[in-house]
Amino acid sequence: MNTFFCADACRQANEDIIGSGTNYSVYVLIECPYPWEYNASESRYLPENLEILMREVSKSKLSVRFLLITQNQNQRQNNRKILIYEKEQSSFINGYKNMNLM
DSSP states (O other): OOOOOHHHHHHHTTOOOTTOOOOOSEEEEEEOOSOOOSSGGGOTTSOHHHHHHHHHHHHHTOSEEEEEEOOSOOSOOSOOOEEEEEEEEOSSOEEEEEOOOO
């Protein structure tokens, strides 16, 4: 079995990975074609309703992180995937569960 770990790739590139991870209760991954702006909510192809939602959630200080994803396609599409993961804690393991209803 061939495994790949991001931490190993960072070490090979001599990058300092300490403190680079984030910890949120909910992650929302939004499919959006390139180019992306540094502030994801300002990206050109992000629908206005999602941009507004991202700003409102940010103002509310909820533990929600929005991330842009792509399928390596630069064309604009009318439909997009939105994946939602919520932190799941049990006495055995901690992780995230997929909250998508579709």
